[in-house]
Amino acid sequence: MPDFPECCDPAELLDLSGRKGLVTGIANDRSLAWLAALHFRQAGADLAITYRDARTQPYVAPLAARLEAPIVMPCDVGAPDALEAVFDAIAARWGKLDFILHAVGSVPPADLHGRLTECSAEGFAEAMMVSVYSLIRMARLAEPLMQAGGSLITLSYLGGERVVENYNVMGPVKAALEASVRYLAHELGPANIRVNAISAGPVQTRAASGLSGFSGLLAATARSAPLRRNIEADEVGRAALLFASNYTSGITGEVLHVDAGVHIEGPVHADAPRPSPEAVR
Structure with missing residues (x-):
């Protein structure tokens, strides 16, 4: 088993031994997907890891090596056949898949920082395709590999439920993502x-x-x-581990808030931009 940072308990209580998982959205060692992947692997799961392109490969490849991942592939979800190639590789090597962490999102900077009324059609389409439709595609490709059942996990943000100042186009996008979670839960x-x-x-x-x-x-x-504090990335990783395990076998279609409880309070007022999609992965 690889050497893990201090944030991870070396004696993981949940056991994912023999399970196979796909983790998308690791960009570097501060990504939420990275902390989740650490917990998955520490619990005994074998992982397939994807990175977006050649620019991110140097950051992700060493992390995949630490995870002892047998499948490490590029996957720009907007590129034709990229997802299909990943699932083909999983089918060829493992013949099954037990869980997926979907942690990808993208929107052109001009559309991200501008008002919703000023969002371009192209920017809106890109944000929806990368952040939402990619989950739907993954669900379709994963279903034949999950003959014994499985778990799909995605990452969202409070701006999908209520207005968060400056979150702009990503608010409707995250709302669509959460609605897709419910419909996919119903269908699958x-x-x-x-x-x-x-x-x-x-x-x-x-x-x-x-x-x-x-x-x-x-x-x-x-x-x-x-809780009068911000969360730690590792807290999201532990929640993802829970969803990948049998301990949540009766939970589906849920949006679990790992936000120190801020979602139950009134609006957060700050003269600051909202977190970027990377900030909530």
């Missing part, structure tokens, strides 16, 4: 395939650290949250 339930989302609070990732005013949003969230 008879096959014992569960579909759930984790609505993560803002996390200080490498991408988020470059956003002007992001520290203001973190401070405002910590003031508003019942």
